[in-house]
Amino acid sequence: MQIDPNVLEHILPTVQKPGRYVGGEYNSIVKDWEATPTRVCLAFPDIYDLGMSNLGLAILYDVINGLPDVLAERTYAPWVDMIAALREARIPLYSLESKRPLADFDIVGFSLAYEQLFTNVLEMLDLAGLPLRASERDERHPLIIAGGHATFNPEPVADFIDGFVIGDGEEAIVEVMRAYQATRDEPREAQLRALAQVPGVYVPRFYDVQYCTPSTSSGHNGTVAAIEPNVPEAQLPVLKRVVSPLPPPPTRLIVPAVDVSHNRATIEIQRGCTRGCRFCQAGMVLRPVRERPVEEVLEAIEAILRQTGFDEMGLLSLSSSDYSDIGRLVAAIDERFGDAHLSISLPALRADSFSVGLAEAIARGRHTGFTFAPEAATERMRGVINKPISTEQMIDVAREVFERGWRTIKLYFMIGLPGEQIEDVRAIADLARAVREVGRKVHGRKAQVNVSVNTFVPKPHTPLQWAKLEPEESIREKQALLGRELRRQGLKLSTSDPAESMLEAALARGDRRLGAVVQRAWELGARFDAWGEQRNLSAWWQAFAEIGLDPSFYAQRERPPDEILPWEVVSAGVRKRFLRQETERSQRGETLADCRERCHGCGILTTCGDSWTEDWCCPEPTEHATRST
Amino acid sequence: MPTDLHRIRITFAKDGPLQYTSHLDLARMWERSLRRGGMGLAYSGGFNPHPRLQLAAALPLGHTGEAELLDVWLEQSIRTADFVRAVVPVLPKGLTMREVRQVELKGPALQTQIVSAEYLATVEWDESREQVEARVVRVLAAEELAHERRGRRYDLRPLIERLRLERAGAGKAVLAMQLAARAGATGRPEAVLEILGMGEAFAHYHRRRLVIGARSTMADLPES
Numbered sequence: 001m002q003i004d005p006n007v008l009e010h011i012l013p014t015v016q017k018p019g020r021y022v023g024g025e026y027n028s029i030v031k032d033w034e035a036t037p038t039r040v041c042l043a044f045p046d047i048y049d050l051g052m053s054n055l056g057l058a059i060l061y062d063v064i065n066g067l068p069d070v071l072a073e074r075t076y077a078p079w080v081d082m083i084a085a086l087r088e089a090r091i092p093l094y095s096l097e098s099k100r101p102l103a104d105f106d107i108v109g110f111s112l113a114y115e116q117l118f119t120n121v122l123e124m125l126d127l128a129g130l131p132l133r134a135s136e137r138d139e140r141h142p143l144i145i146a147g148g149h150a151t152f153n154p155e156p157v158a159d160f161i162d163g164f165v166i167g168d169g170e171e172a173i174v175e176v177m178r179a180y181q182a183t184r185d186e187p188r189e190a191q192l193r194a195l196a197q198v199p200g201v202y203v204p205r206f207y208d209v210q211y212c213t214p215s216t217s218s219g220h221n222g223t224v225a226a227i228e229p230n231v232p233e234a235q236l237p238v239l240k241r242v243v244s245p246l247p248p249p250p251t252r253l254i255v256p257a258v259d260v261s262h263n264r265a266t267i268e269i270q271r272g273c274t275r276g277c278r279f280c281q282a283g284m285v286l287r288p289v290r291e292r293p294v295e296e297v298l299e300a301i302e303a304i305l306r307q308t309g310f311d312e313m314g315l316l317s318l319s320s321s322d323y324s325d326i327g328r329l330v331a332a333i334d335e336r337f338g339d340a341h342l343s344i345s346l347p348a349l350r351a352d353s354f355s356v357g358l359a360e361a362i363a364r365g366r367h368t369g370f371t372f373a374p375e376a377a378t379e380r381m382r383g384v385i386n387k388p389i390s391t392e393q394m395i396d397v398a399r400e401v402f403e404r405g406w407r408t409i410k411l412y413f414m415i416g417l418p419g420e421q422i423e424d425v426r427a428i429a430d431l432a433r434a435v436r437e438v439g440r441k442v443h444g445r446k447a448q449v450n451v452s453v454n455t456f457v458p459k460p461h462t463p464l465q466w467a468k469l470e471p472e473e474s475i476r477e478k479q480a481l482l483g484r485e486l487r488r489q490g491l492k493l494s495t496s497d498p499a500e501s502m503l504e505a506a507l508a509r510g511d512r513r514l515g516a517v518v519q520r521a522w523e524l525g526a527r528f529d530a531w532g533e534q535r536n537l538s539a540w541w542q543a544f545a546e547i548g549l550d551p552s553f554y555a556q557r558e559r560p561p562d563e564i565l566p567w568e569v570v571s572a573g574v575r576k577r578f579l580r581q582e583t584e585r586s587q588r589g590e591t592l593a594d595c596r597e598r599c600h601g602c603g604i605l606t607t608c609g610d611s612w613t614e615d616w617c618c619p620e621p622t623e624h625a626t627r628s629t
Numbered sequence: 630m631p632t633d634l635h636r637i638r639i640t641f642a643k644d645g646p647l648q649y650t651s652h653l654d655l656a657r658m659w660e661r662s663l664r665r666g667g668m669g670l671a672y673s674g675g676f677n678p679h680p681r682l683q684l685a686a687a688l689p690l691g692h693t694g695e696a697e698l699l700d701v702w703l704e705q706s707i708r709t710a711d712f713v714r715a716v717v718p719v720l721p722k723g724l725t726m727r728e729v730r731q732v733e734l735k736g737p738a739l740q741t742q743i744v745s746a747e748y749l750a751t752v753e754w755d756e757s758r759e760q761v762e763a764r765v766v767r768v769l770a771a772e773e774l775a776h777e778r779r780g781r782r783y784d785l786r787p788l789i790e791r792l793r794l795e796r797a798g799a800g801k802a803v804l805a806m807q808l809a810a811r812a813g814a815t816g817r818p819e820a821v822l823e824i825l826g827m828g829e830a831f832a833h834y835h836r837r838r839l840v841i842g843a844r845s846t847m848a849d850l851p852e853s
Contacts, residue, residue: 010831012649013691019654024646026661026721255661257650257721263657309661309719341672341680366677 019258020048023096159515167240200241264312383589429485463582505555575603647723788816
């Protein structure tokens with residue numbers, strides 16, 4: 001039953017930015033509820049302003065609504081003032097399109113981009129009046145599924161989600177719909193078994209996890225002793241889905257009626273990355289690279305212009321400079337849309353001269369900021385992370401950027417990497433100052449260098465997944481050093497809170513037992529953990545203490561190579577052996593060529609070989625590579 | 630610079646899901662709608678070109694409007710019927726075009742031509758018709774109505790050109806008013822409610838029309 005519009009009308013003037021709770025946006029789709037048998041609510045666990053730029057949600061909305069017998073509507077986390085108003089008025093969380101409570105839907109699909117969204121998922125389930133735990137829900141409640149990057153370690157939220165869709169969702173989601181439709185009148189157990197048969201879907205209920213105790217012969221106390229499926233349908237590991245070739249991108253994007261962050265259209269030009277930076281989870285889990293043809297991108301721009309009216313568009317990719325035809329694409333955009341007053345952004349450019357040229361071509365006179373992510377400032381650290389951009393190259397590129405008219409450069413660096421010495425940190429300051437100096441020669445006092453230094457957090461499915469998070473005091477010392485060295489005109493430093501990194505690292509490498517911690521933290525008031533002013537770390541630490549778990553066990557413990565890792569229940573298609581080899585190369589400071597040039601045998605060709613098509617940007621595997629897979 | 634510029638004036642209603650769309654967002658919404666309709670928007674020159682679009686008067690967040698005004702400059706010559714045919718199908722829910730006509734290119738800016746605005750305030754109010762009527766009479770009889778906004782004190786009375794109780798009873802009072810809407814002299818319907826002693830109540834404000842001043846010498850162009 002739809003929520004009472006009169007009550008909503010009285011609430012909206014009392015909250016900030018009420019327009020985000022109203023729906024009715026151009027291109028939003030409101031199907032006939034009664035006439036559509038299967039109903040899905042796509043839920044983004046952060047506010048509307050952020051959710052509206054999430055491409056994954058836009059893709060699924062498009063795919064699901066394209067099915068004649070299924071509808072998809074959307075919901076986002078209400079901001080804290082609206083949450084309070086909804087609770088007071090006893091209005092459940094509702095979908096924007098038809099203003100129906102989430103509980104009325106057959107399936108609710110959460111988009112999990114990162115770990116800090118977990119407590120918001122609980123908040124939304126609670127606001128919807130749904131039991132938080134999967135074990136407490138049955139066929140009377142919607143199926144709760146989840147997708148997104150954070151599902152590559154689903155364990156900390158395994159208690160709350162019925163099924164995780166791992167990897168590309170475009171095809172899997174349709175199969176999930178069909179599995180649900182085939183079992184909609186059956187008990188929840190049967191529904192879940194059908195779900196588990198969809199390749200790429202991980203249903204936690206069907207796996208038992210045992211932990212090592214002091215009496216267990218192998219393994220450190222508290223680590224995973226075994227993960228075992230308890231029904232025949234359950235795969236181990238659950239292999240991610242790879243869609244190939246990429247279908248044409250969605251173009252009938254929803255146009256927000258209020259201002260949102262990234263208020264523009266997004267077109268994904270390629271999925272995946274071949275650089276192989278060792279800290280980067282996206283690069284590892286989105287393999288193989290698949291590009292969209294230039295003509296398809298151009299047609300998408302044309303269609304978006306006509307169907308949405310957006311004049312600002314972003315071309316999305318993990319590494320734009322690596323898109324094969326990037327030069328031709330940029331030239332074609334200029335030729336075809338030069339007069340259309342379009343503003344196209346091309347982020348994630350490499351630090352080289354060619355990329356600077358591209359950026360200028362696409363900027364067409366507008367020079368806002370230019371961003372580079374060198375991450376490391378010494379050869380030693382570059383060898384650790386496999387991102388070999390020399391200092392000299394960095395300075396040369398910076399000079400070119402300034403000379404072409406940009407006045408502001410943003411640099412991303414990382415501290416806390418394994419093997420880091422204090423000189424490596426000092427080198428970051430030196431490099432930032434050198435870049436600023438180059439800028440000063442061109443623009444004088446107007447040259448600005450903004451330095452963002454993040455703390456390395458080891459992520460699952462990467463070569464550095466066994467490494468530990470650096471202790472807080474050590475990080476603070478390094479941040480203080482950078483603060484001192486960079487406190488001068490034309491330089492600005494931003495860093496991340498080490499306590500926050502601790503939480504992120506604990507959740508990123510957590511196991512199923514953290515479910516109790518996530519729930520307790522939420523009960524104690526934790527939510528919007530990615531938002532500075534809302535973050536409630538003390539609720540988290542208290543939750544850990546009450547449950548009897550130690551966050552540093554997860555975050556700050558270096559894992560031995562033979563430890564069973566909780567996230568190995570799902571597979572990104574990259575072999576563990578390859579990751580280990582990469583770890584060893586990292587310790588030796590040895591870099592690897594971009595795998596478009598040379599295959600290093602990460603395993604994706606074998607494990608996901610069934611999805612192989614010509615669109616994969618993998619070259620012929622070398623003999624060495626085949627041997628190691 | 631294109632030589633063939635045309636100025637189109639659109640009268641439109643804003644309501645429904647757009648009730649909480651701000652003035653700036655509304656401008657952007659029009660831009661996008663016109664772009665969807667394939668209209669050749671004219672752009673300003675300079676460092677940061679933007680489409681030439683002028684809304685007559687900002688409609689505060691939460692207010693709806695029935696006859697809002699917008700001037701848009703196009704680089705193409707177009708018959709108003711064709712304009713309507715192209716744009717109406719691509720308007721978002723809550724935006725309704727009421728009238729379209731071509732106006733003189735060189736005429737004064739819309740904002741400078743507005744002199745007053747007519748509002749309808751629907752208030753959740755329990756008094757009888759006589760009681761509310763008495764409030765209205767008191768306000769209209771006053772020579773001065775001291776009011777404060779953002780720390781500045783001013784006299785609200787001269788800004789109230791017309792005020793009338795349309796109806797009251799069954800928990801609701803509906804007031805119609807015409808308030809001054811000029812630079813430096815703009816009456817707000819919320820202020821009128823406050824001065825009536827009804828400011829605490831839940832109210833909805835609807836702008837019925839914008840009044841273009843008699844001092845405007847602009848002639849509308851005949852239909853092309």
